[in-house]
Amino acid sequence: MNIIKTIACFCALLIPTLAYSQTTLRVATWLPPTSGQNDVVWPTWAKWVEDATEGRVKIELEYGSGHPKSMFGMVEDGVADVSFGVNGYLPGRFKLPAVVEIPAETSDPEALSVALWRVYLQHFESAGEFDGLKVLGMFVHGPGQLFTTFEVNDLADIQNKKIRTGGGVVNDLATRLGVVPVFAPVTKVYEMMQQGVIDGVFLPTQELKYSRLNEVVTDVTLFPSGMYTTAFTIFMNPDVFDDLSVADQQAIMSVSGEKLSALAGRSWGASDAQGLDAAKELGVRIKTLSVDDPITIAFGEKVKGMHADWIASVADRPIDAQAALDDLMRIAREYAAAQD
CATH class of the missing domain: 3.40.190.170 (Bacterial extracellular solute-binding protein, family 7)
Incomplete structure (x- = not known):
């Protein structure tokens, strides 16, 4: 009888433990x-x-x-x-x-x-x-922009410069812009910039603060809709x-x-705004391009056809790529408009 009571007490203690695991x-x-x-x-x-x-x-x-x-x-x-x-x-x-x-x-x-x-x-x-x-x-992330150790007054200024890229479509972008892409994770960019291994990087402006890149770049060039995401x-x-x-x-x-x-x-x-503030605090030059700036216009010419290239790149996937692209652009526009 004592054994039965002991088992019963043990079970009574165990059940709440299981219930709140x-x-x-x-x-x-x-x-x-x-x-x-x-x-x-x-x-x-x-x-x-x-x-x-x-x-x-x-x-x-x-x-x-x-x-x-x-x-x-x-x-x-x-x-x-x-x-x-x-x-x-x-x-x-x-x-x-x-x-x-x-x-x-x-x-x-x-x-x-x-x-x-x-x-x-x-x-x-x-x-x-x-x-x-x-x-x-x-x-x-927020729109990727251009950080460099030199001033950019023309898109040709970045040609043949060593620019860090993070993989994906941005590598195609680097090729179109005529830069020398250097693949590396964002965690290595500070060291690479500091040592002169690279001349610049494509990143969202938040990294000027969070990766302390405001300490190693001299110039930030901001494109109206960014360069990529x-x-x-x-x-x-x-x-x-x-x-x-x-x-x-x-x-x-x-x-x-x-x-x-x-x-x-x-x-x-x-967090992008915080990055820009951090850059301003250290005197980094910030160039904000307008939609009709020659650099913006030249950039637009360089990236033409990238959607078609993506569609071709996924031809081996069982999807309607054009429909996916159209839906993406429509949803993004409608969602952004609804937030305004």
Whole structure:
């Protein structure tokens, strides 16, 4: 009888423990704590996830997780549960989202991020490029601009200059502009600029602050709609996702997808102004081009045909590329207009 009572007491103690068991998702990040992704996006999403799952799922950030291009593999292999990465760092694998990187789209990163997410669901998901990953969101950073160690008075001034690029469509852009592309992660740019390994870089202006590039560049040239954007994906290990209860899976997706994509695009774009302020504080020359500036016009001529090139590059994917492109541009325009 005492044994039965003991077992009953043990079960009574165990049941609440099981009912309130928690899961902690390890999020690998390669950016510094001060970046918008780590300072705003991940903490906000963590709060959303914890609230949506009533505390059953928590988020834990793991800094210094390695090279940005290794994030996809880390999550696929279960080394981390969640992360984000630059699609262009793995050339040839994620060709479809590169459509959003092409110049001449709207420069609003939130609008482009939402448009990319919707187009991914409608056109890209079935193509299977992200098999092996549970996609939680997609986004772009603010418009990429030109930072140099020399003044740019004509587009010809950058020809044959060593310019850091990050992969993806921006490599095609570099070729069209006649620069010498130097591939490197953003975490290496400060050192490369400081040592004179490169003469400039294409990046959003937030990096003038977060990567301290205001200390190593002399000039910033701002194009009206930017020179390009970069497509990022936020993803999770599918086995870890499947191990969650259906209720928690649904809760996480309710605060991911378009909501997370919009948050990321908005947050990355908002930090661009801070980067420009940091550059001004150190006396960096900032040249703001108008739409009719000769440099802007010359740039427009150089990038003509990039949409057609993207369509040709994804001919081996089972999608209607022109329809995806048209939807992307329409959604971005309509979303941006609705925010005004």
